Amino acid sequence: MALQSVDADAGFDRRGLGLTSQGIITAVILIICGALVLYPLFFLFAESLNIGDPQVFPPERIGFGNYVDMLFDWRIIGNTLKVALFSTGIAVTIGFILAWILTRTEIPGRAVLERLMEVPFYVTPLVGALSWSILAAPQSGFLNQAWAYFGGSNRLIDVYTPMGVAWVMALFEGSVAFVMISAAMKSMDPALEEGARVMGASKLRTMITVTLPLVAPGVLGAAIFVFAEMLGSFAAALVLGIPGHFYVITTAIWELTLSYPPDYGRASALGISLFVIMFATLALYRWLVRKDAYSTISGKAFRPRRMQMGRWTWVLAGFCWLYVVVAVVMPLGALLITSFERFATVLLHQAQFTAQNYITAFSLASVRDAIVNSLILGFGTATVGVFVMVLLVWIIYRSRMPGAGVIEYVVMFPQAVPRMVFGLAILWAWLNMPVSLYGTLWLLGIGYFTVLLPLGVRTLAGVVLQVDKSLEECARVCGASWTHQLRTITLPLLKPGILAAWLLLFIASVRELGVSIYLMGPNSKVIAPAIVSSWSSAGTELTAAMAVIQTLTIFIAVMLMFWVTARLSKQGNES
């Protein structure tokens, strides 16, 4: 009797789940997403243990040989750590100074600057690396050209170095540090600083004794998060590292899979190892953030009060503008000039201007297809993604279903896997499937959806959680079923937020590189890998034109997104 009653409760839950439409939809979505995320990683892990013929699956011989081989790659691991540390250091330093200036001090043109800070993020590391290679390649780089023209000897700078790679990574992948540190600074009660001022402390003393210790956990969190991202960074090392034979783990994996015969076993072992390091780093980050979640980030937004900095104002503003010039104006300017030139040069009196690069880009079948395919994939991934992800978010954060926490982990999992490692995993998993999807846009779509799950779910969670739960509960009390409630209350309320999330997913798809580079086939080319192959085979000028086309597409979507979110916040103020 007693045993039955214990069992009864669990069975009763399960029965309730199985019968409702909510239960069925939930189960289907979970199985699909779980398989999409975990299945490829399982294949990658299995392959990393393959010490027989790397092309045969399932492995003929199992062993740890591929992992032992990594000991011979110690230089590559060292390179990876070195570049990740340098770039994290640069990104966090710049991010901290910018965040402090823009959230805590009064400078002219702050609103414009704050928007401009987001631009490098949308430029993408690939385009950033290309632009900086145009700017600072050892001989042909614009900066070195100008240096020589004005009588400088030797070369001014060389971006094809470890420091060059770290610099470009910091500029174009480090903007997240700025975002995270400003969030920490914005969530700090200005009364804490004012308290110090009232007690007689100077501005500098206040910053050192109050501001810094209070935001320190936030800064540390940002540093660890950025470090994890840098470990998995691919594009900058691909464009700037390989010419100088400087390899990090991601580019080493790329070379191993590109070589003949491809050594998938060793590539997988390197990939799994990188994943483990990145996972551990992100776990450390989560632990750190959770511990401090209640003390530093109160979740309350404070009305920012900014300090008057007197004559320092212009120095601080100058620093912000310098960053904009280095990370936005110079690289995009160089890219734009080059795309209209016959030969890339900064010495304009020598330049031959032409629109030929664009004409070529649009008339060359492979380039045109890549652009069209990227747009199709962007539309498809964003549309399907948004609908599935809204349901996922609802299940994770609202349904109170048993196991919702586990689902959250599964969905967020791709965040901890370096993008191009996941690409390799997906490739390997689908090559060994009876259904032949390789070489089709379908496979790319599935890949994009999988790796964009964390981004989409996180964005939509913000949207969904803003909607008061009782708005939905009230519909149920009024007699609406779950599907009716979703249709008449949840989805209409989420519409503007969903539109913004759609655009974000579209942007992320169009700029995708790590997964695309493995999953595209001869008949399913997409823009980012096409830019990479054009860079290594065709000229700089055509590549620049392609990069401009990609960047322009992204910027149009970004503008639309800003417009939508601005309207959204206006709507929020009205109600």
Place this chain on the structure above:
Amino acid sequence: MKQAERIETVTEMTAAAPVDASPEPAKPPHIVVSDLVIKYGAYTAVHGVSFDIPKGEHLTLLGPSGCGKTTTLRSIAGLEHPFSGEILIDGHPVYSSSRRVNVPTEQRGVSMVFQSYAIWPHMTVFENVAYGLRVRKISADAIRVAVEKSLDLVQMRRYADRPASQLSGGQQQRVALARAIAFEPAVVLFDEPLSNLDAKLRGEMRVELKDLQRTLGISSVYVTHDQEEAFAISDRVVIMNEGRIEQIGGPQDIYDRPRNSFVADFVGSANLINGRVDKAASGADHITFRTESGLSLKALSPRPVKGDEAQVAIRTAYIGLGATATSHANRIEGRVARRMFHGDFVQYLIDWPAGQLVVRRPPAELIEEGETVTIAFDAEHCVLLEASTS
């Protein structure tokens, strides 16, 4: 087994005696909550509460925040999944752990007013109120009539075509009310519906709520942490604390005869005095309570004396001072130590043999600080409290 019997009697009663024709004063319970336990993981929010609500009664769950009152209310609506227990509406289980029943919210036929009002900002006032009717697939004409009727009841008809996002807090409150009653539910649940309004508006809405409830004859469960509100609008009040029921009774009953120190302290203001019952000196209609300081008080024990009681409660409003000290049961001399003017009443802090006594009197008769006064109160206003379990 005991539960099953109880359910059968309930169904029998409803079958035998139709509600409106019933001549007897004891109405059949409309809602029965029994042994309800609600857990969040290892934390138990509600520890087996039981109460029932007769047809047409207005019952209030009152308690400090975190006492489990809202959780209990939400599980009646089906918005919360209890761990065990049973909830019956009209004799039918809507939740029962032993019978494995859990009727989804939308099929329970209850209605609810939310603390945040939950007015849908993407609809007009009319669409908000019509929602529950549209779900029920009623003809458009009937919907129009019903919506206008309920908007009339809350005096919001002229706002029908307004977008709901443009309403003030008080207006949203009224629309939420109209929406909750538009589809003529038999039960309406209220989750602190007035807590977001300012004091003045809250007072007006209380009167309106009480009128509305009388007009419609609905059964209702109301949750609040405001004891004034609970007393003003309820037939019966359930005092909850830390997931348990401390006392159930009519407002005056709870005020006059609090069961234990928690109720005496949480509801109204009272002096709690430590001591013990003097059994030898106690009579049939009152008992003698000897305070720790040796003072003998004539007191009332609403329940049979168990022997472990150690406190009496005296309401600050029931104590006479000087000219108003008319009672003969308990008369003691004291001295006014402090006087504080509050407006509607004056609070005196009086030194007396058992320490300090708080007394609240109307502002008409002021007594100066330092004066010696006679304190007097009836035996029935000096209530013996049950020993607290915690």
